[in-house]
Amino acid sequence: MRSLISWTVRNMPAMNTLVVAILIVGAMSFAGMRREVFPEFELEIILVNVPYPGATPEEVEEGICQKVEEACRSVSGIKKLTSVAQEGVGFCVFELDSGTKDVQKVLSEIRSEVERIPSLPELAEDPKVEQVTLRNPAIKVGVLAPRVAGGVSESELRDVAELVRDDLLALPAVSAANLQGARDYEIDIEISERMLRKYGLSLRNVADIVRRENLELPGGTIRGESGEILLRGKNKRYVGDEIATLPLVTLPDGLVLTVGDLGTVRDDFADITATNRINGQQGMVVSIDRSSGEDLLAMTEAVNAYVAKVSLPQGYQIVTWADQSIDVRDRLEMLLNTGAQGLLIVFVILSLFLNLKIAFWVALGIPFCMLGAGGLMFLTDQTLNMLSMFAFLMAIGIVVDDAIVVSDNIERHRRLGKKLVPAAIDGTAEVAPSVVSSVTTTVITFLPLCFVSGVMGKFIAVMPFAFITALIMSLGESLLILPGHLSHEKGLVFTVLGWLLFPFRVFLPVLTWLQKGCDQGLQWVVRNCYRPLLDLALANRLSTMAVALSVLMMAVALVRSGVTPFSLFPKIDANRLLAKVTFPDGTPSSVTDEATKRIEQAAFQTGQELSQSDDSIVRLVHRSVGQIAAQGEVGPDARVSGSHVGAVAIELVDGESRDVTSD
Missing domain, CATH: 1.20.1640.10 (Multidrug efflux transporter AcrB transmembrane domain)
Structure with missing residues (x-):
């Protein structure tokens, strides 16, 4: 050395x-x-998701979960298997051994075993097998509709929200922006029972005909001396008015009746519960998600800059919350x-x-x-x-x-x-x-x-x-x-610092006086306090060790008895609160909506009561019914949908601007 x-x-x-x-x-x-809230890593958890529309939890357990469990029992590397049967969907969560080197190999084996199950219910959709990943939103952007009697139409609000989403996706720092809690587009075809009987049709016949006619297929190639011609059959329709023109029935006299002739076709949304209210106003949420290779601060800065300068149609507003970069x-x-x-x-x-x-x-x-x-x-x-x-x-x-x-x-x-x-x-x-x-x-x-x-x-x-x-x-x-550095009296660094700090040399006598005083004070403490205490401890070694051991035992006893609580991550004041409401499956959306409204009103009222000024400590309240996303959770509990669930997310002002804690 x-x-x-x-x-x-x-x-x-x-x-x-x-x-x-x-x-x-x-x-x-x-x-x-890269800057992020918590470390990103791959979870050794595999999720099998099998939708079974209209099935009860008992039917899902018997027709989906038990068969998946039996098929994957022989796959090596599985530490724990948990099955969840809900109304209309079944989940199987495979927790792998911590020493599993190749998670993708186990994933492929599980997918292969699930795909070979011969007796899944006929109405069950295709199984989805994937590795669970933690993916939390970096920031949320809310598009608020104008305050008008009766509210704006859902399609109009959806158009504005999609415009905002497309603009956000165009930002270089943003790679994923999704509409949260929005209903999917849907084209509804309604034909009365009388018309179906009149022309000898059933709903399944109508669906098959529409599916067969609404196609876009390649038709091959015609080669000639002058070149090649690509043939393509284009009969794909994308909106209700176009679907209404598809031929449905040909009468004996040659008259062709279209879908619109026999029924009603309209552009609509999926028939599910989806309610979003932001600060009591009708709105829609755009969730900005971050992948493991993206910088959190750069992403949120780009989003906040866009929100500050964006121009929306008259009456519309845009807000942000749940900013993880704070x-x-x-x-x-x-x-x-x-x-x-x-x-x-x-x-x-x-x-x-x-x-x-x-x-x-x-x-x-x-x-x-x-x-x-x-x-x-x-x-x-x-x-x-x-x-x-x-x-x-x-x-x-x-x-x-x-x-x-x-x-x-x-x-x-x-x-x-x-x-x-x-x-x-x-x-x-x-x-x-x-x-x-x-x-x-x-x-x-x-x-x-x-x-x-x-x-x-x-x-x-x-x-x-x-x-x-x-x-x-x-x-x-x-x-x-x-x-x-300490082996040289003067070096280049101190020479430069001496030139820069030359005006402060007048304080050197004061510093010298302070150094002398501190040295004398330290020597006095050593002579009159430390040295006598050290001599006493050395002269009574057993007593000193007994006192030290007693202090150690007392510290252990305080923790074991619960007087000094133990917590891996201590509770700290937060700016965000989340209240979730879950009723039994099948509960009407009106009941869930009323429960979340009471929580929303309580949040606004409490914010005003605890405020020390005219401004409320509650910055934003987002109320949703029909779908809740549990931040940080994985597996089937990460996202729950249905008329029986709702959530109220509350964001408070910064802790320095309020006198009360989030508790």
């Missing part, structure tokens, strides 16, 4: 080049690193502020007890460690998220400890009369084993988190990685770079 330290001290140009390179690469890595941006600002405060505090304290040179180089270790760790995270395809930034916040207070120990020991050797270079080498080599041991014990403490299996292991993997890399960078900086 001494030879390595000696080489770095005597080859500072190379080490300075390395420092500059790490700072530049780290800054570029942070600028190019928490990430706040945590980034906290990281920058904490880093700046740490730099300032370290610099001031070391300036008072040591000198300006040591304070400067020790404080420089904070950005060096953070940027170096950021470069390694970028190389390993990590992201800047809530967990990695939390790891950086923990590391900020630890990374300077090694540098303080090394610099203080180098200063002690200088006071013994040694020259700068020998003092730097001897002082560093003397404490190097202790510094390495200290960092190693901290690394070993966090290292087991890197080997946690399952979903939780993938979720928290970035936190120990960021923390450990920051500690390793601090160890390298304190042992290999800091001694070289």
Whole structure:
């Protein structure tokens, strides 16, 4: 170790080049690193979804779930199988072993087994087999209809919402924008029973004829001397008026009756429950979803910029909520502020007890460690998220400890009369084993988190990685770079700083006086407080150990007894609330609508009562009936639809603008 330290001290140009390179690469890595709320990863969960329209849960269980379970029982790698039978649909959730190396292979085997089931109900739709992925919206955009008597038509509102969606998809930063809770377009054909009997038809006959006539098919190629002609039969109709012209019945006299002659054809929406109210107004929601390779902050900035300048038809409004980038941006600002405060505090304290040179180089270790760790995270395809930034916040207070120990020991050797270079080498080599041991014990403490299996292991993997890399960078900086900087009386950096800070030299006498006072105060504390207490502890070793053991046992007892509660993720104040209403299957939509209305009214009333001014603390309320999406959940519970479900999403103003918490 001494030879390595000696080489770095005597080859500072190379080490300075390395420092500059790490700072530049780290800054570029942070600028190019993807930013998100939580780490994105693949779940080892496979979902089999089989729609069975009109079937009861008992029929779904017997006709779908039990047969899928039996068919896939022999597939290897399945840890747990959960089946859910709901009205009109059946789900089978396969949780794979945590050590499964090839999830796609297991997915293919399950799909193959499901497709070979010979006895699925005739009316059941084709099974859908897919790997479950966590996909949460980055931000939601609401299109509010004008306040007119009776409201606007659903088709008109849908046209405006689709226009907004198309504009958002045209943004380079947005790749997925979906209408949430909107009913699908549908063309309804209604023919009375009397007309069907008159012409000897049934509804199935009509459906088959329309399906056969409404086609667009290739007809081959005609080759001639002058070239080739592609033939194509184009009889595809897309709207109700065109469907009405399709021939349906040919009478004996040659008269052709069309669909419109026998019945009514109209453009409509699917006959399902779908209600959206935003701040009490009729509206429609566009959900902006983010894939794992996209930057959250860039996406939300582009969406907010579009919303700020978009021009909609008269009376229409556009709002945004559920912006996931707010928490990430706040945590980034906290990281920058904490880093700046740490730099300032370290610099001031070391300036008072040591000198300006040591304070400067020790404080420089904070950005060096953070940027170096950021470069390694970028190389390993990590992201800047809530967990990695939390790891950086923990590391900020630890990374300077090694540098303080090394610099203080180098200063002690200088006071013994040694020259700068020998003092730097001897002082560093003397404490190097202790510094390495200290960092190693901290690394070993966090290292087991890197080997946690399952979903939780993938979720928290970035936190120990960021923390450990920051500690390793601090160890390298304190042992290999800091001694070289302290082995020179004056360098280029301090020469430039001396020129820039020349006007502040008048404060040097004040700083010298403060340093002298702090040194005398520290010596007094050591002589009159620390030394007597240390002598007392050494003279009564058994009592000291008993007191320490008692404190440890008391701490364990407080946690085990519940006096000090344990929580993996503590509750923090949030700006968003979600209330879900679920009635038994088959409940009329009017009942669900009335229940969600009461929650909506209570939200507005509570917001006004708790407000300290004329502005309510409730920024936005989104009420939906017919479909709810549970954020962060996977499997069949992630999205539930039907007239029996509803939800009310409430967004509050920022926590700094209100005196009450979300609880």
